[in-house]
Amino acid sequence: MIVRDDVGAVLLCHARVDDEGFWFTPGGGTGPGETAREAAVRELHEETGIAVALRGPAVLHRRAEFTFLGRWTEQVESFWLAGVGDRPALVAHHLEDYEHESLDDWRWWPSDELAVLAAREDVYPACLADLLDHLDGPGDDDLPWLEEHVGSGSASVRTGREPGRPLPDWALVR
Template sequence: MPPGGPQAVGTSPGGPRKVSRVILLDPADRILLLHGFEPGDPADDWWFTPGGGVEGTETREQAALRELAEETGITQVDLGPVLWHRYCSFPFDGRRWEQDEWYFLARTDRTEITPAGLTELERRSVAGARWWTSEELLSARETVYPTRLAELFRTLLDDGPPVAPVVLAPEIV
C-alpha cells in the first residue's frame, strides 16, 4: 500500500525522491483524490493526492503543475502555498520507494477529469478519481494517504493554510 501513490520511482543516489503533490480544491471545497491499487493485486487499493516526482531542473511548483495536468487534464489552477512536508517509504510494484513530498494547495473551477498523460505504470495502477467533501473523507473506511489527510483537510478548511509548511510524521510501511 504505497502512501505516496504509484508514480514514485525509487530512491535516487542523493536521497529520497523529490515529489510534489497537490491538494486540489474545487469551488465547493471538495478535494480531488486518485484511486490507486497495487498492479498485481487490484484488491490492495487506496486513495491519494495527485502529484509526482520532480524531473530534471524543474522546480517543485513546476512539477506540481505538470503532474496535475498529466494525471487529471486540469491545467487552469491557482497554485498556492506549500501546506505540508512528508517523508514516506513503502513497497510498491515489487520494490521499495522513498519520497520527500511537498503538498501544495491549489484551486480550480474545473471538475472534469481527463487523465490523458498517465505513465505506463499509472495506467496499470490508477482506477480513477473522485472529488470528496470533508465529511465524506472524515467518514471514509477506505485507505487514504497521507493517513491523516481527513484531519489535515478539515483543519485547512477551518483555519486556512498554515503560516509555514507543517512537517508531518514520517510514514513507513
C-alpha cells in the same frame, strides 16, 4: 497537489496494486531540472487535464518509506493547495504505464466524508482530513504541516507546525 472545487470537495484518485486499493492526491515526481512546485503543476495537468497556477507556499511536507510495485521507495513530497471553481472534466493527457495499470477511479470527496473514508480505506496523505479541517478553520498560522510514515508497518506521525520550529532538512523544498 491538494485540489478543491468551489464547495470544498477534494480530488482523489484510486489505485489498486497487488489487490490492495488506496486513495491519494494527484501528483508525481520531479523531472531533470524541475522544482517540486513545477512538477506538481505538470503532474496535475498530465494526470487530470487541470491547469493551475500556484501562488502560495506548500501546505504539507510528507516523508514516506513504502514498497510500491515490489520496489522499496523513499520519498519526500510537498503538497500545494489549488482551487478550481466548478469541477472541470478530468482528462488524462499522459500516464505512465504503471499508472494505466493501477489507476481505476477519480472522485471528488466532500471534506466531511474524508475521515469516514480514511476509517474504511487507506488515504494518502494520512493527515488530509485534519489538514483540510485546519485550513477551513480560523487558521491563524500559515505554517506547513509535516507528516512522516517511515519504516515498515509504522503508523503515520501527523503534526502541525510549531511557530519558531524550523523545517527539518528533509522538508526543505528544492
